[in-house]
Amino acid sequence: MLKVRELEKSFGGIKAIDKCSLRVQIGSITGLIGPNGAGKTTLFNLISGVYKPDRGQIWFMDDRIDGLPSHQIARKSIARTFQIPREFKEMTVLENLMLIPKHQLGENVFNTLFRPVDVREQEKQIMEKATSILEFVELAHLKDEYAKSLSSGQKKLLELAKMLMSDPRVILLDEPGAGVNPTLMRKLVENIEELRQQGITFFLIEHDMDLVTYLCDKVIVMNKGRTMAEGTPHEIKKDKNVLEAYLGS
Amino acid sequence: MEAFIGILNYAVFFAITAGIFAVLCLGLNIQWGYTGLFNIGIAGFYAVGAYTSALISGPPPGPMDWRVVGGFQLPWPVGFVGAALVSGLIAFIIGIPTLKLKEDYLAIATIGIAEVIRLIIKNESWLTNSVWGIKHITSPLALPIERGIRALLRANPGFPLWLQRLVSNGYNWFYLGMVVLILLLLYGVSEKMIRSPWGRVLRAIREDEIATSTAGKNIFWFKMQSLVFGAMIMGMAGSLYAHYARFIDAETFEPFFGTFLIWVMLIVGGSGNNLGAILGAFTIWGVWAGTEFLTHGWGLTGYRAASLRVISVGVILEFILLLRPRGILGEEKVVSFIFKKERR
Numbered sequence: 001m002l003k004v005r006e007l008e009k010s011f012g013g014i015k016a017i018d019k020c021s022l023r024v025q026i027g028s029i030t031g032l033i034g035p036n037g038a039g040k041t042t043l044f045n046l047i048s049g050v051y052k053p054d055r056g057q058i059w060f061m062d063d064r065i066d067g068l069p070s071h072q073i074a075r076k077s078i079a080r081t082f083q084i085p086r087e088f089k090e091m092t093v094l095e096n097l098m099l100i101p102k103h104q105l106g107e108n109v110f111n112t113l114f115r116p117v118d119v120r121e122q123e124k125q126i127m128e129k130a131t132s133i134l135e136f137v138e139l140a141h142l143k144d145e146y147a148k149s150l151s152s153g154q155k156k157l158l159e160l161a162k163m164l165m166s167d168p169r170v171i172l173l174d175e176p177g178a179g180v181n182p183t184l185m186r187k188l189v190e191n192i193e194e195l196r197q198q199g200i201t202f203f204l205i206e207h208d209m210d211l212v213t214y215l216c217d218k219v220i221v222m223n224k225g226r227t228m229a230e231g232t233p234h235e236i237k238k239d240k241n242v243l244e245a246y247l248g249s
Numbered sequence: 250m251e252a253f254i255g256i257l258n259y260a261v262f263f264a265i266t267a268g269i270f271a272v273l274c275l276g277l278n279i280q281w282g283y284t285g286l287f288n289i290g291i292a293g294f295y296a297v298g299a300y301t302s303a304l305i306s307g308p309p310p311g312p313m314d315w316r317v318v319g320g321f322q323l324p325w326p327v328g329f330v331g332a333a334l335v336s337g338l339i340a341f342i343i344g345i346p347t348l349k350l351k352e353d354y355l356a357i358a359t360i361g362i363a364e365v366i367r368l369i370i371k372n373e374s375w376l377t378n379s380v381w382g383i384k385h386i387t388s389p390l391a392l393p394i395e396r397g398i399r400a401l402l403r404a405n406p407g408f409p410l411w412l413q414r415l416v417s418n419g420y421n422w423f424y425l426g427m428v429v430l431i432l433l434l435l436y437g438v439s440e441k442m443i444r445s446p447w448g449r450v451l452r453a454i455r456e457d458e459i460a461t462s463t464a465g466k467n468i469f470w471f472k473m474q475s476l477v478f479g480a481m482i483m484g485m486a487g488s489l490y491a492h493y494a495r496f497i498d499a500e501t502f503e504p505f506f507g508t509f510l511i512w513v514m515l516i517v518g519g520s521g522n523n524l525g526a527i528l529g530a531f532t533i534w535g536v537w538a539g540t541e542f543l544t545h546g547w548g549l550t551g552y553r554a555a556s557l558r559v560i561s562v563g564v565i566l567e568f569i570l571l572l573r574p575r576g577i578l579g580e581e582k583v584v585s586f587i588f589k590k591e592r593r
Contacts, residue, residue: 048463074465088456091449092583098446099453102465106446109474113438119445123587144583166464 001026002047002078002170002203007056007066009039009046016042017053018225024170029192029202031212031233034222035246040205041083043222044172048080049073060170075102079168083175083205085155089148093139096147096158097130098123100165130165136191137161138184153179160188171195173204177211189215209247213237221246250411258418261425263538264531268428269489271530273511275435275523276482282521282580283443284475285455287352290359292507293366294480297339298332298487299497300370300377305331306492307386315374315381325389329488336484337477348472363508370499382498386491389427394420424493431489432527435482439523442478444586451475452584505559510537513562517569519576528577536565 002024009017017039024030032040045051047058049070058066065073088096104126105111106119134140137157142150147158156179163171177185192202192215206212212219213233221229221236223245229236236242273291280286304319306328339362347358370377377383398419402408408416442448450471453461462468491497501507510533518529540561544554569576583589 050459050463069467070459070462071465071467074463080463082460086457086460088453088460090456090580091452094588095449095452095583095585098585099449099461099466100464104446107450107466109442109445109447112442112445112447120587123446123585127587146582162464 001059001061002201003057003059004043004047005057005059007043007046007058008054009042009051010054015225017046019056020222020226022220022227022230024201024203025218026201027196027199028217029196029204029215031216031219032203032205032222033207033209033212033219033236033246034228038222039225040222041174042225044080044174044205047073048078048172074166077167077169078172079163079166079170080172081159081163081174081176083178085152085159087147087150087155087158090146092144093134093147093150093158094127094130094143097133097161097165098126100162101126101129102166130161133161133164136164153181153184156180157184168200170201170203173202173206175205175207177206177208185211209233209237250409251414254411254414258414258421261418261421263534265421265425265428265493267531267534268425268432269486269493270511270514270534271432271527272428272435272486272489273483274514274518274526274530275432275439276479276486277511277515278479278520278523278526279439279443279451279475279482280479282515282526283448283455284451284472285352286472286476286479287356288359288476288479289356289508289512290361290363291483291511292502292504293359293363294336294340294483295487295490295507296363296366296370296497296499296502298336298484299491299501300383300487301335301484302328302332302488303383303386303491303497304328304376307383310378311384314378316378316383317375319376322387325387325488325492328492329485332484332488333481334484336487337481340477340480341473344473344476348469348476360504360508363502363504367499367502370502377499380498382496382501383491384496386495386497388420388424388492388495390423391420394423428489428493431485435485436523436527439482441586443523444584444589446585447471447474449585510562513566515576517566517576519578519580521580522576522578525576525578532577533562533565536562 004020004022007017007020020039020043034040042051046053049068052067056066057064060076060078063076065076088099105115105122111119131140134143137160139154139157139161150158160176176188180188196202216233218230219233219236220227221242228245229239229242237247273295277288277291280288305321306323306325307320308322309320310316343358343362347355371380398416401416402413450461450466454468454471458468514529514533515526517533518527519525537558540558544557549557
């Protein structure tokens with residue numbers, strides 16, 4: 001499981017994360033909700049290693065991962081998407097995806113120069129995988145376009161596609177639903193459920209309560225840098241504190 | 250005919266110099282064009298390469314020299330490889346503290362190191378002979394080739410003047426061949442690497458470091474490889490220069506020629522395109538050389554002529570930035586080699 005214990009992070013005088021503790025069960029779909037500024041994205045940045053925590057611990061399975069550089073956390077098969085897509089602008093859509101797989105032979109220059117056949121073989125496999133994922137998210141027709149020329153909804157899909165390329169065990173989704181049209185949203189939901197069947201864990205930030213209710217087994221509510229409630233979506237919707245802080249009455 | 254040979258001989262001289270600049274451009278293109286590393290201390294790596302090569306393969310200190318070390322007279326290839334290794338080592342040392350920071354810090358560090366290197370050259374006379382420079386650097390195979398040329402001319406006194414002038418320039422033709430060969434080899438290796446998954450990671454770092462890192466890539470290590478590889482190429486250019494000019498001193502590696510002009514060449518030719526890097530070097534060096542004739546024709550001399558030449562390069566840079574911001578040849582849209590072969 002993914003475990004966060006007494007985590008703290010400040011930016012200047014602001015305590016973005018204040019003694020935050022939570023658990024995400026393996027194989028679950030766990031939602032993370034809360035008002036703006038509650039610290040949800042900061043928490044994701046801490047888990048994925050973009051920021052280092054000031055205090056506290058983060059555990060994934062039996063490994064302590066807090067403070068590790070983000071590429072090492074990524075290698076533990078924790079993938080994330082960004083709320084605002086961070087596409088590689090001056091690279092094609094297909095090359096954006098082909099970057100993602102870890103430990104590619106051709107990332108070592110000596111393999112490229114002295115084992116060209118193996119590198120080519122692996123490149124072919126990666127390209128095929130990327131092509132099929134692009135077909136799934138319906139971006140295949142744009143594969144040779146620069147990523148910067150996609151619309152903002154399409155960039156969102158590209159983020160998802162990049163995440164799917166990485167064969168993750170845990171996926172952190174930062175507002176996957178925002179800016180995606182309903183048809184694609186349904187497809188995304190189906191896809192999340194299917195991946196969960198395969199044992200992948202989801203931890204997602206989302207404001208759309210209908211989506212959260214439909215998809216999540218468990219919801220964690222954050223406010224002012226700490227968890228204020230957790231439970232099934234049903235329980236959360238009835239929680240008085242949550243209603244006051246976030247959902248409104 | 251003789252006038253034509255004169256022009257031809259000049260063209261050879263021109264092409265050697267432009268070819269050496271093109272090698273520098275290839276090195277900068279790896280660092281800036283593909284990885285986004287802002288190196289404005291090219292002259293430093295260039296100088297380190299030139300001096301390393303001169304100390305390994307050049308002559309021992311003469312009686313009038315201040316320097317006391319170096320001049321091992323080893324074969325030129327040893328000096329050439331040594332130049333690449335020492336330049337790469339310096340890049341590695343600079344990279345350790347700076348590559349973890351944002352790009353502006355690398356820029357400041359590289360320009361600082363380049364100036365430090367220039368001052369070391371100017372002051373540490375035991376090593377570099379200070380402002381008197383290193384003289385009589387031996388050129389590879391110069392002795393046998395020049396002896397051969399003399400023998401050929403002696404054996405054929407009936408050669409017309411133009412043929413005599415052509416033959417006497419034989420060594421430059423040889424050197425040009427060597428520069429072109431090395432340029433092509435470096436071009437081929439760079440292309441191969443840039444179009445591989447390794448190059449893809451570099452380009453991703455240029456676009457977004459954080460996203461590359463969350464994809465599991467060790468960006469520090471990749472940036473280090475790019476910095477060192479580019480610096481090694483710059484060191485090789487230094488070696489090529491030292492053994493062609495046969496004389497080097499601190500003035501040779503002023504920021505204008507050693508750094509600024511290389512940047513203009515890369516931007517004009519097309520950053521992110523190795524062919525563009527080479528084209529840019531030849532274009533801008535052509536402008537530089539051409540303006541010399543022009544200012545001469547107008548009777549301008551000294552500072553006035555030099556300033557006009559700098560202005561002309563600046564104006565061309567402005568035009569390119571306004572009309573073709575990606576350079577004459579920009580980066581290709583699809584880079585990875587796997588696509589190229591699939592489509593043909």
